[in-house]
Amino acid sequence: MDISYILNHLGEERENYYNAVSPPVFQTSNFRFKDVAALRLAFTNEKKYHIYSRGNNPTVEILRKKIAALAGADDALVFASGAAAVAAAVIANVKAGEHVVCVQKPYSWTHKLLNEFLVRFGVQSTMVDGTSTQNFADAIQPNTRTIFLESPNTFTFELQNIQEVVKLAKQHNIITIIDNSYCTSLGQRCIEMGIDIEIHSASKHYGGHSDVVAGYLLCNQVMADKIFASEYLNLGANISPHDAWLLIRSLRTLPIRLEKIKNTTDKIVEWLETHPQIEKVIYPFSKSFPQYDLAKKQMLWCGGLFSVQLKAKNVEEVETFCNALKQFMLAVSWGGYESLAVPACSFNPRRQYDDAAFPFNLIRFYIGLDDVEILTEDLKQAFTKIE
């Protein structure tokens, strides 16, 4: 299906709302029925009919159709956050006494879900270095039901070989879930590579304006029906119609935002790679990236997020550099219009940086919709503060 058609027309039944070009926000919790027979019919399929907005809402439905088509999935569910989508996907596919294999260093709340929350309900998890598929094979137990991937992760960008892990999982009848937030469905075709459930934090690139927190879950029809009838309705972490409307609006510009972000990121990364005050740049589409070949093979798009190791003598210098940034704001999250920086040294209140994974001089950047010149100028003036 053509991407422009999906973004601009799919799911929009304009004749049903006065031919308005932009769909209405169906800001309603409830829907009325003309008679008992209609009510009885609706109760047979809460996912299809409009009964109550914790289940199905017409504005949310438009968004669901578009994001499912973009991913090449049968169906989509939209949650109030990426974290809720992750939790629903995992909880739907594991029960007490069962086991999850997860890539190490996933998003922090994915880590907590698996290593704290679900442990209370008798679910065990093993975290593995995902740069080798063999590590997944070695971690599989007779009770392993789910493998959770996040490729790349969003701080140090290690990848997993998606097709290899899918093949392994299918041999063992294990469900695969991937957090595809970095690439979006346009930038990495996870469903086509055989992944069972693709998750996104829609708060990032999909939202794109730093004004909505939401999550997407994409999968086949059987899985979508199963999750809808249980986790979706039971946890009740549904999105509001207004936020769904904002996300529909954001979809119209997703491809051009990604293109601009990629172009700017490539230029900044190239410049930083030879900069005398930079020790190392970590970016999947850099030739120096250890998994460059795999990145080029399975990712159609790379941009926005990358990390650097600053040539700094101590943490104070890292702080001086970061504090000097003006156009780049110091903040978590990413995927919006604004460019951001977050140093790893802010994570550790005790200022002990012995963890090889997050060295003291590691800084993550996000390139938003700013022009390359203003960002380069900002970095240049910050570099002068630590010369």
Ligand SMILES: *Cc1c(COP(=O)(O)O)cnc(C)c1O
């Ligand atoms: C932000 C993020 C999440 C969580 O999404 P929320 O919308 O903040 O709940 C999950 N995974 C990744 C990779 C993220 O960056």
